[in-house]
Amino acid sequence: MADSLPFNAIKVDGEFDRVYKAEDWAWYFATFLASGVFPKPSDGLQVVAHSGMEIRVNMGYAFINGYAFRNPVSKGVTLDRAEGAQNRVDRVVVRWDLVLRDIYIDVLKGVPSAKPVAAALTRNTEVWELALADIYVGKGVTKILTQNITDQRFNSALCGIVVGTVKEIDASVLTKQFTDFFNTYSQAVLDEFSVYKQNMEKYLAELAGIYESYVTQTESLFTQYESQFNERYTTFENTLNNWDAELLKAYTAFMANMQLFQTEAENDFNTWFGAIKGQLGEDAAGKIQLEIDGLTAAVQELTQAAAAGAAETKEALKGLEERVTRIESGWGIDFKHDAVLGLCYMGAAYMSQHYEREVDTAVLGLAYAGSSYLANTF
Numbered sequence: 401m402a403d404s405l406p407f408n409a410i411k412v413d414g415e416f417d418r419v420y421k422a423e424d425w426a427w428y429f430a431t432f433l434a435s436g437v438f439p440k441p442s443d444g445l446q447v448v449a450h451s452g453m454e455i456r457v458n459m460g461y462a463f464i465n466g467y468a469f470r471n472p473v474s475k476g477v478t479l480d481r482a483e484g485a486q487n488r489v490d491r492v493v494v495r496w497d498l499v500l501r502d503i504y505i506d507v508l509k510g511v512p513s514a515k516p517v518a519a520a521l522t523r524n525t526e527v528w529e530l531a532l533a534d535i536y537v538g539k540g541v542t543k544i545l546t547q548n549i550t551d552q553r554f555n556s557a558l559c560g561i562v563v564g565t566v567k568e569i570d571a572s573v574l575t576k577q578f579t580d581f582f583n584t585y586s587q588a589v590l591d592e593f594s595v596y597k598q599n600m601e602k603y604l605a606e607l608a609g610i611y612e613s614y615v616t617q618t619e620s621l622f623t624q625y626e627s628q629f630n631e632r633y634t635t636f637e638n639t640l641n642n643w644d645a646e647l648l649k650a651y652t653a654f655m656a657n658m659q660l661f662q663t664e665a666e667n668d669f670n671t672w673f674g675a676i677k678g679q680l681g682e683d684a685a686g687k688i689q690l691e692i693d694g695l696t697a698a699v700q701e702l703t704q705a706a707a708a709g710a711a712e713t714k715e716a717l718k719g720l721e722e723r724v725t726r727i728e729s730g731w732g733i734d735f736k737h738d739a740v741l742g743l744c745y746m747g748a749a750y751m752s753q754h755y756e757r758e759v760d761t762a763v764l765g766l767a768y769a770g771s772s773y774l775a776n777t778f
Contacts, residue, residue, distance in 0.1 A: 426466030435464045436530065436560035437494075437553050445471060445553065447492050447533035449544045454478045457492065457505055457532065463562045464496040464528050469503035477507060482539045486512035490535045491519055491552075496528040510537070521558065531558035 409418035437445045437460060444460025456476050462469040479490055488510035496503050508519040508529075516536075521529040531552040535544060552558045556572040 436562045437462045438562050449546050452543050462494045482537045487538050488512045488516045489518040492532045493529040498526045
């Protein structure tokens with residue numbers, strides 16, 4: 401290996417005295433370029449989720465120990481599924497392999513564990529690895545998601561960015577701070593979410609209990625109200641039926657009593673009229689005319705006396721005139737009015753038999769009925 405370069409070679413005895421090997425140029429470039437990935441493009445050699453268990457490494461460049469690497473197109477890598485019931489962490493690396501004289505992309509498969517960690521990098525004189533990303537492979541997982549991938553390109557302890565060695569930037573501290581902050585914040589968010597989830601589950605359980613209680617009480621009240629309504633409706637319907645029966649019974653009894661009363665009243669009147677009929681005589685009209693003539697003569701006498709101016713005579717004359725007028729009109733009987741009044745008193749007579757009215761009412765009813773009959777007859 402050359403300790404200084406580059407110098408032009410001189411041919412001595414048919415051979416050049418300066419022959420530079422690849423490792424000579426490698427240590428030369430390594431003196432001013434640090435190992436890592438090139439920052440442009442910004443997504444160079446970034447590991448991204450693709451489909452199922454397949455991931456892809458973007459096109460990009462890397463530099464390891466003075467040797468350059470280029471990934472000209474996106475490269476697909478398929479990961480194995482997690483075995484059994486445990487998880488693991490796989491690590492995607494760019495490997496410098498001096499024995500194979502090559503730099504290539506490979507996967508360090510993690511060990512399944514309850515708390516899995518990524519495999520350690522190999523870094524010696526023959527093999528040197530740069531970690532591009534760590535991938536969490538959960539048990540039973542059939543698809544890798546973006547959140548399962550941890551980008552390690554900017555972690556100077558595992559990979560880093562190609563920079564000049566004179567102004568090399570150590571991003572390991574910043575990366576660690578960011579990772580610690582992210583882990584702490586993520587845990588705080590998870591804790592808050594866990595509390596929120598528990599509170600929501602408790603609230604939903606209470607709400608479900610309240611709803612079930614409300615439904616139960618509502619159904620119970622509805623059943624109770626329905627039973628009370630049916631009971632009261634049945635009672636009301638029975639009461640109406642009883643009223644109908646009682647009213648029909650009372651009406652039937654009333655009509656029967658009225659028919660009986662009519663028959664009894666007619667019989668009573670015929671009996672009464674038969675009793676007084678003989679007292680009137682055969683020439684009732686002649687007797688009435690004689691009485692009218694006598695009263696007329698008396699009126700004439702009183703009229704002559706009234707001419708003398710006596711006040712008593714005028715009053716007597718007025719009374720006699722009224723009496724004559726009543727007699728001429730048929731003994732002062734209003735046939736229609738007294739006939740109706742007679743029937744009313746006859747009804748009162750019937751009522752007196754049932755409701756303790758006086759007997760005089762019945763007699764008065766018969767008298768008015770008799771007067772009406774006589775007035776229509778004579």
